[in-house]
Structure formats: structure tokens, C-alpha cells
Amino acid sequence: MDNNHEIWLTCPHCGCEYDARLGVCGCGIIRKTKRMKVLIACEESQEVCKAFRLKGHEAFSCDIQPCSGGHPEWHLLMDCFEAIELIKPELLIGHPPCTFISNVNAQHYNILRFGIEKVEKRIENRRKAIDFFKRLQASDVNKICLENPKPSRYLLNECGKYTQIIQPYYFGDNDVKTTCLWLKNLPKLLYNNDLFFNGTI
Numbered sequence: 001m002d003n004n005h006e007i008w009l010t011c012p013h014c015g016c017e018y019d020a021r022l023g024v025c026g027c028g029i030i031r032k033t034k035r036m037k038v039l040i041a042c043e044e045s046q047e048v049c050k051a052f053r054l055k056g057h058e059a060f061s062c063d064i065q066p067c068s069g070g071h072p073e074w075h076l077l078m079d080c081f082e083a084i085e086l087i088k089p090e091l092l093i094g095h096p097p098c099t100f101i102s103n104v105n106a107q108h109y110n111i112l113r114f115g116i117e118k119v120e121k122r123i124e125n126r127r128k129a130i131d132f133f134k135r136l137q138a139s140d141v142n143k144i145c146l147e148n149p150k151p152s153r154y155l156l157n158e159c160g161k162y163t164q165i166i167q168p169y170y171f172g173d174n175d176v177k178t179t180c181l182w183l184k185n186l187p188k189l190l191y192n193n194d195l196f197f198n199g200t201i
Contacts, residue, residue: 039089041080100126144184
């Protein structure tokens with residue numbers, strides 16, 4: 001990472017430009033937010049990372065793939081557990097792969113339909129995915145948020161029930177996607193722009 005590289009962003013409150021490394025804008029609102037070191041694990045798009053940077057936080061995306069978000073200086077191309085040790089974040093946000101642990105994929109464990117070899121391989125991959133999720137949960141980070149679709153009973157049995165379910169339309173987007181959050185030392189998300197609720201009253 002080039003620590004001398006200036007990163008100019010636009011403050012969403014006053015419209016002025018400020019250096020994201022400093023986290024201070026002209027109106028001072030950015031300064032009022034306690035600056036945190038944030039790691040977003042399993043994120044190559046950098047969408048969450050950039051959102052935290054806009055708020056003045058020292059955020060980094062992390063993935064074993066190169067980033068596509070346009071800010072490689074904020075991207076840690078490495079194992080996420082190595083990244084946790086490297087930057088010691090105050091907040092960890094994780095998007096662990098859901099291919100083998102989501103409820104929607106339960107149909108792929110049908111031996112009659114897919115054969116014993118494919119099902120056994122999926123069970124092996126499910127075991128690895130659950131272990132990865134559990135390691136993220138157990139990370140030595142004060143605040144943790146893990147995100148996944150509706151999980152299978154196997155993940156629930158080992159990692160516990162999610163803290164909260166949210167939908168994009170809770171926050172003003174015209175989409176439906178059930179998203180579960182496992183929270184540690186974080187409050188539940190609040191929302192007041194529920195498009196479904198507003199459209200039915």
C-alpha cells in the first residue's frame with residue numbers, strides 16, 4: 001500500500017472534497033464520527049469498503065482475488081485471517097461464501113439425483129465452509145458482522161441462529177433478497193424507508 005497516495009473523496013454532507021486518509025472534511029461532520037479500522041473479508045468489489053471510506057473510516061477490503069472496485073491501495077490480497085493479524089481491525093465485516101451452506105442449495109444433496117460421489121464432495125465442501133464461517137465468528141475482533149443468505153440447518157446447528165434478517169427494500173431499494181446477519185457487539189440495523197410497508201399503508 002502506498003501511504004503517500006492521496007485519496008480524494010466527496011463529503012456526502014457538505015459536498016467538499018477531502019483526503020480519505022485523514023477522514024476530515026470541511027464541514028467537520030466526518031471528524032465527529034469515531035474513526036475505526038475496518039476489514040471487509042471476502043470482498044473484491046469494494047462496495048462496502050468504499051462506503052466506510054466515505055464516512056471517514058480506515059477501511060480495507062480483503063479477498064484472495066484482485067479487487068474490481070478501483071482502489072487496490074485499499075485492498076489486501078491475502079487470506080482474511082492473515083489480514084486480521086496484519087491490521088488488527090476494530091470491526092470485521094464478513095461475506096463468507098454461501099455456495100455450500102445456504103438453505104437454497106439443500107436440493108443438491110440428493111444422492112438419487114446427483115450420485116454419491118458428487119454428494120460426498122458437496123458434504124466435504126460444506127464442512128470446509130462451516131469451519132470457515134466458525135473461524136470468522138471466533139476471530140479476535142471486538143465487533144463482527146457476518147452476512148449470508150438464509151442458511152442451512154447444518155450452519156445453524158454449529159454457528160447459531162442469525163441475529164437479524166434484512167431485505168434491500170427495508171432501506172429503499174426495489175429488490176428482495178433475504179439476508180441474515182450474525183452480529184457481535186453491534187446493534188441491529190434500524191430502517192425507516194421500508195418500501196413494502198410504505199406501499200401498503
